[in-house]
Amino acid sequence: GKKPYKKPQLSKHxxxxxxx
Amino acid sequence: xxxxxxxxEKLKPSAKIAxxxxxxxxxxxxTETAAYYSLDGAGLxxxxxxxxxxxxxxxxxxxxxxxxxxxEVLRRDxxxxxxxxxxxxxxxxx
Numbered sequence: 001g002k003k004p005y006k007k008p009q010l011s012k013h014x015x016x017x018x019x020x
Numbered sequence: 021x022x023x024x025x026x027x028x029e030k031l032k033p034s035a036k037i038a039x040x041x042x043x044x045x046x047x048x049x050x051t052e053t054a055a056y057y058s059l060d061g062a063g064l065x066x067x068x069x070x071x072x073x074x075x076x077x078x079x080x081x082x083x084x085x086x087x088x089x090x091x092e093v094l095r096r097d098x099x100x101x102x103x104x105x106x107x108x109x110x111x112x113x114x
Contacts, residue, residue: 008063008064008101009109014052 025102027095030075030114037110039067048110057110063089066098073114076102 024033033039036052046067047058057066062083069079076098083094105111 002088003086005093006061007097008059008061008066010101010104010110011058012108013039013056016049016056018086020075 025076025099025106027076027080027099030073031070031102031106031111032073032114033067033071034109034112039071041068050108050110053109055108057108062094062097063101066101070102070111 026067033048034050035047036050039046039048041047041064044060044064046059046064048059048067049104050056065083065086066079069082074082076095080095080098083089083098086093087094102111
């Protein structure tokens with residue numbers, strides 16, 4: 001009755017750039 | 021030197037963080053640096069519980085009820101993730 005476990009990882013996708 | 025995260029500690033999302041749950045992921049934006057991140061699976065669950073003000077030990081207890089892994093593994097992985105979140109300035113002491 002439990003979910004399979006996978007080690008949690010933080011994914012970094014980059015930096016948003018603001019387009020005027 | 022990076023600060024080591026202790027199991028008894030309470031952390032919270034940093035004031036500069038904006039986040040939304042999109043499908044099965046937490047999409048996290050640092051509004052100061054414009055860097056954006058995502059967490060899924062157990063990472064999303066840890067983030068949700070952290071946002072609710074739970075301590076690390078409470079988070080590990082909840083994960084142990086929900087996921088097929090030992091408390092030792094869950095605690096170690098949660099502390100690893102939280103140290104990483106802290107390094108990226110995504111969380112701060114509550």
